[in-house]
Amino acid sequence: MDWGQILSNSASFIIAPATIAYALAAVGLSVQFGYAGLLNMGIAGFMALGAYGYAISSITFGLPWYLCIVVAIAASVVYALILGIPTLRLRGDYLAIVTIAGAEVLRLLFLTSSFDQYTGSADGLTGYQGSFRDSNPFPRGSYGFGPWTMNENQAWVTVIGLVLLAIAVTIVFLLMRSPWGRVLKGIREDEDAVRALGKNVFAFKMQALVLGGIFGALGGVIYALPSSVNPGSYVTSLTFFVYTALLLGGAATIFGPVLGSVVFWVLQTFLGNVLPALAGIGILPVSSSQASTLRFILVGVALMLIVIFRPQGILGNKKELTFVK
Amino acid sequence: MSSDSTPVPAPAAPPVPHAPRPKSTGLHKGEAVPGVAKVDPIIIADGVRRTFGGLTAVDVDHVEIPRNAITALIGPNGAGKTTLFNLLTGFDKPDAGSWSFDGKSLSGVPAYKVARMGQVRTFQLTKALGLLTVLENMKLGAKGQSGEHFFQGLIPGIWRKQEKSIEAKAHDLLRKFKLDAKQADFAASLSGGQRKLLEMARALMSDPVLVMLDEPMAGVNPALTQSLLDHILDLKDEGMTVLFVEHDMHMVRHIADWVIVMAEGKVVAEGPPLEVMQNPAVIDAYLGAHQEIDLGEITGRYHAEEKN
Amino acid sequence: MSSPGLISTRPRTMRLLAIFGFALAAIAFFSTAPAAHADEVGLEDNPFRVSGNVQFNGDPLEDVKLTVEGGGYKAEVETDAEGQWRVGVPEKAEYKVTLDESTLPDGVAVVEGSNEQTVEVGPGGRVTTNFFIGKGERNVTPFIDQLVERLVSGLNFGLMLGLAAVGLSLVFGTTGLSNFAHAEMVTFGAVIAWFFSAALGLPLWLGITLALVLSGVFGFLMDAGIWRPLRKRGLGTVQLMIVSIGLSLALRYVFQFFIGGGTRQLPGSNSPEIQLFGSVSLTVIDLVSMGISIVVIAALAFFLLFTRIGKATRAISDNPSLAAASGINVDRVVRIVWILATALAGLAGVLYAYYRPGLKWDMGAQILLLVFAAVTLGGLGTAFGALVGAIIVGILVEISSLWIPADLKYVGALVVLILILLFRPQGILGRRERIG
Numbered sequence A: 001m002d003w004g005q006i007l008s009n010s011a012s013f014i015i016a017p018a019t020i021a022y023a024l025a026a027v028g029l030s031v032q033f034g035y036a037g038l039l040n041m042g043i044a045g046f047m048a049l050g051a052y053g054y055a056i057s058s059i060t061f062g063l064p065w066y067l068c069i070v071v072a073i074a075a076s077v078v079y080a081l082i083l084g085i086p087t088l089r090l091r092g093d094y095l096a097i098v099t100i101a102g103a104e105v106l107r108l109l110f111l112t113s114s115f116d117q118y119t120g121s122a123d124g125l126t127g128y129q130g131s132f133r134d135s136n137p138f139p140r141g142s143y144g145f146g147p148w149t150m151n152e153n154q155a156w157v158t159v160i161g162l163v164l165l166a167i168a169v170t171i172v173f174l175l176m177r178s179p180w181g182r183v184l185k186g187i188r189e190d191e192d193a194v195r196a197l198g199k200n201v202f203a204f205k206m207q208a209l210v211l212g213g214i215f216g217a218l219g220g221v222i223y224a225l226p227s228s229v230n231p232g233s234y235v236t237s238l239t240f241f242v243y244t245a246l247l248l249g250g251a252a253t254i255f256g257p258v259l260g261s262v263v264f265w266v267l268q269t270f271l272g273n274v275l276p277a278l279a280g281i282g283i284l285p286v287s288s289s290q291a292s293t294l295r296f297i298l299v300g301v302a303l304m305l306i307v308i309f310r311p312q313g314i315l316g317n318k319k320e321l322t323f324v325k
Numbered sequence B: 001m002s003s004d005s006t007p008v009p010a011p012a013a014p015p016v017p018h019a020p021r022p023k024s025t026g027l028h029k030g031e032a033v034p035g036v037a038k039v040d041p042i043i044i045a046d047g048v049r050r051t052f053g054g055l056t057a058v059d060v061d062h063v064e065i066p067r068n069a070i071t072a073l074i075g076p077n078g079a080g081k082t083t084l085f086n087l088l089t090g091f092d093k094p095d096a097g098s099w100s101f102d103g104k105s106l107s108g109v110p111a112y113k114v115a116r117m118g119q120v121r122t123f124q125l126t127k128a129l130g131l132l133t134v135l136e137n138m139k140l141g142a143k144g145q146s147g148e149h150f151f152q153g154l155i156p157g158i159w160r161k162q163e164k165s166i167e168a169k170a171h172d173l174l175r176k177f178k179l180d181a182k183q184a185d186f187a188a189s190l191s192g193g194q195r196k197l198l199e200m201a202r203a204l205m206s207d208p209v210l211v212m213l214d215e216p217m218a219g220v221n222p223a224l225t226q227s228l229l230d231h232i233l234d235l236k237d238e239g240m241t242v243l244f245v246e247h248d249m250h251m252v253r254h255i256a257d258w259v260i261v262m263a264e265g266k267v268v269a270e271g272p273p274l275e276v277m278q279n280p281a282v283i284d285a286y287l288g289a290h291q292e293i294d295l296g297e298i299t300g301r302y303h304a305e306e307k308n
Numbered sequence C: 001m002s003s004p005g006l007i008s009t010r011p012r013t014m015r016l017l018a019i020f021g022f023a024l025a026a027i028a029f030f031s032t033a034p035a036a037h038a039d040e041v042g043l044e045d046n047p048f049r050v051s052g053n054v055q056f057n058g059d060p061l062e063d064v065k066l067t068v069e070g071g072g073y074k075a076e077v078e079t080d081a082e083g084q085w086r087v088g089v090p091e092k093a094e095y096k097v098t099l100d101e102s103t104l105p106d107g108v109a110v111v112e113g114s115n116e117q118t119v120e121v122g123p124g125g126r127v128t129t130n131f132f133i134g135k136g137e138r139n140v141t142p143f144i145d146q147l148v149e150r151l152v153s154g155l156n157f158g159l160m161l162g163l164a165a166v167g168l169s170l171v172f173g174t175t176g177l178s179n180f181a182h183a184e185m186v187t188f189g190a191v192i193a194w195f196f197s198a199a200l201g202l203p204l205w206l207g208i209t210l211a212l213v214l215s216g217v218f219g220f221l222m223d224a225g226i227w228r229p230l231r232k233r234g235l236g237t238v239q240l241m242i243v244s245i246g247l248s249l250a251l252r253y254v255f256q257f258f259i260g261g262g263t264r265q266l267p268g269s270n271s272p273e274i275q276l277f278g279s280v281s282l283t284v285i286d287l288v289s290m291g292i293s294i295v296v297i298a299a300l301a302f303f304l305l306f307t308r309i310g311k312a313t314r315a316i317s318d319n320p321s322l323a324a325a326s327g328i329n330v331d332r333v334v335r336i337v338w339i340l341a342t343a344l345a346g347l348a349g350v351l352y353a354y355y356r357p358g359l360k361w362d363m364g365a366q367i368l369l370l371v372f373a374a375v376t377l378g379g380l381g382t383a384f385g386a387l388v389g390a391i392i393v394g395i396l397v398e399i400s401s402l403w404i405p406a407d408l409k410y411v412g413a414l415v416v417l418i419l420i421l422l423f424r425p426q427g428i429l430g431r432r433e434r435i436g
């Protein structure tokens, strides 16, 4: 068992594209769920739109990478509006069911063979990075050090991802100190009370849904940029994993989503390496595929424990816990 | 406009506690029957009906609320008072009917727009925003904040000045309502009565024209009730109109200029407080025959204890 | 919304074309086959014959390569301009016919079954075999028969969903929990039934009975071990819901841990078909499954309407605090509801394992949304509403696959769910809440 390798693998996920993607999506969810109390159970749908929006505009329409990102954002905005108009008037649990249904509808539309020529159906899409890599300012070579050594393409994805994440976090930071954020938090507590004070609750919720959706889509772009888009990634479990990351860090905090995503991925990678290794040398009496299933069981258990025992997350203030009864 | 109901200019010195303030009279035209026309109505409702399944919760033929007066809405539990509040403020949709506020039709106008027009309400079951501080609760009440727009909110420079003045106003009101010591606490930590106060103070942050209070005194201690009553009277002096639901008849008698009685969804009587309370129908339906007698005498326990 | 019109119109025309195409193809095939100049291999040298026809939407496909193989004999053949081929074979025996998919035009594939078929040259000395090629499914049956078939199968599916939905709805009604882990209760039933009857080889009826009993026990344990303590802690509904999501994830992977990622079959899953009329047929399993669902649902209705506990259950769903105040032991009723709900879900799981067919670690999660859709359609928390909703969803899913591609059939149901909420947020039988 190679501890050095395992630790290095785990550490590399501190700034891996997948981590940044989760962080972006979790920041989006923090706006929707943590601050506005909107139970969006379909963040996977927004991520899928981001990923497919990017890939399809690159492959089918040959757009340059920055326009592909614009398309991804536009798609998520349109989707948020379509989803929000019927559902934002609904009670929390209805909203959850509708958003999860919406995400599944999207996934099935990407998966069906009817639109194979655009979506690649079950095979997904690859080979859309051309324009992005062409614009890479990093010359060929190796960057970073230790576990964080990457080639020029990985470095470029990471840099763009971090820039987007920084922008997202800054926007949330500014908004949540403003009167806008105050209204949003008020809506989370009791939307009727806020309505009685003359605030257009629907419009605020919609803005939160759209803003969070954009961050989700950007997360999807970063998730897809390193390699490929696969419809199997955007299942409801993805939403649940992002929730786990969010709640781990603290749903109504600025840096919670980022910290939560880092912890989530580092632990996932660590367990994904350690458990099969332990099974391999016979310490765990299970097969190696069973060993890698174990970590997902642990994710579920962790999610339960966080919500029960530390609902405010690592960074949250006990008094600021976000669950509305 | 009736000469008696013109706003009294705010006195230079703060009002002396317990000083009797004149009631507005001459609010109506003609005989004080249910649905009587008012000299200067602020709300006029016609044929408003709301049913829940088979139950008709509200069925009001015609009612007018007088401007710049304090009107009490009373009636037995389940009479439809809260439901009528919900309908008038756009929180619920009636099966039929129309109503107007300040001459503008309000049918189908969403609740937030109703509030923006100056018709602000509180709730029977208080809705303090628990995880916001008391001060934040108050600031939320202010109207027309530029920082509540998405893009302007991003730039603190735009809204900071307005925020300061809102904060000053919030401090004033909190002091008035004896909540200034609590301003940094989460609203969730307030007691039930304090939440009632906070909700009322928050509603006043928006400089309303008409304040609708659903049982403002429930759970507020007697000493505070007195000062709350003064606040409500002050509102009238400042030119606002008050409509409140209350079961405490002392309070109704003390501050209301006009009383509307509802039972089983209908307006069954209205008039100045003292007259309404003599109305046999009202006594039958709501007040009971023994309103002036101590409860102890009715149940017989009071005397029994005296003798022991 | 991803407008239903948009989804259905194009594939619908495609679909109808396909139906007519196949019908024509069938007619053309039977009338012309004997006289056609098929591309012929080895007919002179061999006494017996294997032949076939390769068409897509009624258009013959030319130059498709096939291999006929068996008993040491092997021949290759290509279809002619009519899409036909014939091969002479030496013996009355089994032959494997393989269609070389790479020789099919782009975007076209063998659907239904694989590109390999086994044929037996029987007493007549001749056999024909066809490959069903297309984007959709084979559609040679008349529309009305298909409709009836879909209706029946939708009813079957709906009743099965109903078993799961009623439980979900009862739990929601009495505890306010939107239980995402209900999906895993469904899987649990199937897995346990499989474990006893397939892995341990006990009789099927015993395996299924044990599955139901253990499902109920599982429900009891979950209520006692997780949900009751959490209710006592005063967790909010959203918090509880996320806990159930965590539980759902954990259980799902526990199943994967034990039974792996593949599909497993319950005993007797390929039961004989019974012809009803026309080309409409049902398997014995379908019939039994529907019968069981109907009996169980009737029993449940009796329970809810006429027994004391059943009435108490509905009273609690109606108004929990009032029910508690009027002396109903809420904890006890909730416990019974949990046992009932999980046992019903377990039964649904067994039936679903036959319906799919096969059981899989995430099979419950696959239908969870449909179950939620059913419950929401009916109005959250009303048990009978959930039933009605489930039957609507089941039939909708099956019927819609007449017009939209089979891999989109859940989309229709989900879009309808979203639309219903748009117009009637309280569901079909639900009520609105009070404000203020």
Ligand SMILES: Nc1ncnc2c1ncn2[C@@H]1O[C@H](COP(=O)(O)OP(=O)(O)OP(=O)(O)O)[C@@H](O)[C@H]1O
Residues within 6 Å of the ligand: B052, B055, B056, B057, B075, B076, B077, B078, B079, B080, B081, B082, B083, B084, B124, C432, C433, C434, C435
């Ligand atoms: N959302 C609702 N669904 C069903 N019935 C309702 C709803 N809201 C109110 N009702 C019914 O309408 C009637 C009037 O209720 P309302 O709350 O308006 O009474 P109220 O006059 O405010 O009583 P109280 O003095 O006790 O506050 C009651 O019988 C109540 O049960």
Ligand SMILES: [Mg+2]
Residues within 6 Å of the ligand: B081, B082, B083, B124
């Ligand atoms: Mg009331």
